[in-house]
Amino acid sequence: MAKRITINDTTLRDGEQSPGVAFTSEEKVQLAKALYAAGVNMLEVGIPAMGAGEVSTIAQIRKAIPEAELMVWSRMKREDVVQCISTQVDWINISVPASKQHRRYKLNIDIDAMLQSMVTLINLACSHGYQVSIGLEDASRAPISVLTRIAEEAEKAGAKRLRYADTLGVLDPFTTYEQVSRLVTATNLEIEAHPHNDLGLATANAIAAIRAGATAINTTLMGLGERAGNAPLEEVAVALKVLNSGVTGIDLSRIPSLCQLARACSGQSYAPHKSIIGDKVFTHESGIHVDGLLKHPNNYQSFDPKLVGREHRMVLGKHSGSHAVRALLGQMEIAMPSDHYVRLTDAISQWSEVHKRIPTKEDIQRLVKQL
Numbered sequence: 001m002a003k004r005i006t007i008n009d010t011t012l013r014d015g016e017q018s019p020g021v022a023f024t025s026e027e028k029v030q031l032a033k034a035l036y037a038a039g040v041n042m043l044e045v046g047i048p049a050m051g052a053g054e055v056s057t058i059a060q061i062r063k064a065i066p067e068a069e070l071m072v073w074s075r076m077k078r079e080d081v082v083q084c085i086s087t088q089v090d091w092i093n094i095s096v097p098a099s100k101q102h103r104r105y106k107l108n109i110d111i112d113a114m115l116q117s118m119v120t121l122i123n124l125a126c127s128h129g130y131q132v133s134i135g136l137e138d139a140s141r142a143p144i145s146v147l148t149r150i151a152e153e154a155e156k157a158g159a160k161r162l163r164y165a166d167t168l169g170v171l172d173p174f175t176t177y178e179q180v181s182r183l184v185t186a187t188n189l190e191i192e193a194h195p196h197n198d199l200g201l202a203t204a205n206a207i208a209a210i211r212a213g214a215t216a217i218n219t220t221l222m223g224l225g226e227r228a229g230n231a232p233l234e235e236v237a238v239a240l241k242v243l244n245s246g247v248t249g250i251d252l253s254r255i256p257s258l259c260q261l262a263r264a265c266s267g268q269s270y271a272p273h274k275s276i277i278g279d280k281v282f283t284h285e286s287g288i289h290v291d292g293l294l295k296h297p298n299n300y301q302s303f304d305p306k307l308v309g310r311e312h313r314m315v316l317g318k319h320s321g322s323h324a325v326r327a328l329l330g331q332m333e334i335a336m337p338s339d340h341y342v343r344l345t346d347a348i349s350q351w352s353e354v355h356k357r358i359p360t361k362e363d364i365q366r367l368v369k370q371l
Helices: 026-036 052-063 078-085 099-105 111-125 144-157 172-185 202-211 232-240 252-266 285-293 322-334 338-355 361-370
Strands: 006-009 042-046 069-074 090-096 131-137 161-165 190-194 216-219
Touching: 006 232, 006 361, 026 042, 026 052, 042 052, 052 069, 052 161, 078 090, 078 111, 090 099, 090 111, 099 111, 111 144, 111 322, 131 144, 144 161, 144 172, 144 252, 161 172, 161 322, 172 190, 172 202, 190 202, 202 216, 202 232, 232 252, 285 322, 322 361, 338 361
Parallel strands: 006 042, 006 216, 042 069, 069 090, 090 131, 131 161, 161 190, 190 216
Antiparallel strands: none
């Protein structure tokens, strides 16, 4: 049986770090409520060190969804953790520099001093009743020996989870599987994967991490996030279901409305062929595909679009065959002499080359009238 996977969505934290994205408090509460209503039970909701406004927003989210598991993010600084403790959340993620690059050129700290500071902060958070996740920043550029050493010290200090962050999005699924497998073997901590999408591999890396033993994944709606973004919630959740790789408890039929809300709140858009949520991903024009779908939907669908609250749409265009034209004109209730279908098929092809869009019913009616 597929195992239970925690989707720890970070739209409200990492997603908001997309250039140009700035949610209002009301929008964050609205997004949090919608995510929770859809079955996303764990949310990373912000960075308390950003100030009183952020802390107030986190309090509003806590009040709006009191049953949800909420996490906040902290740098490896005492004042950050103290700010986190002032919130009424469940988890604190303390980010530590896993790679030598980050220790030397970002924080100018050696590994022994880093571990000592990490342990102190874990103790502080745990003493106030918080569960602690240690975020291995830039883990994908760190040797496994360093990662396992951090994990060992974090576990002894009382941490519950280890976030394996591919901060620069440089992993492939094969390396992800190997690295996460070794971490799973080396520690009793829960493993959470945090993929970035710089190479377009975030979803694949999320699935690989789960196959390797990770039990939690960070996602964002629409894949929002730094640079090329994070693993899109819609892709990860649907892939886990379709591939029978994990159970998330998410109502997948709510995904389109969730992404439409994220689109409205973020001011960002997505391509019409964006998987799962793009306007055209369940639209078919090719004569071969339309003919196959008319005969049996599974000829040309990897999963039923009803799974995500959508439907197939068959349209006419340059690649339509005369059989598809005949069938779709019947659905449009447009009548035409039977010997005109081949001519109309050619006319639609020529029209499409000129106008470069899907013809509407009115466009088709004009072409029929011309014939």
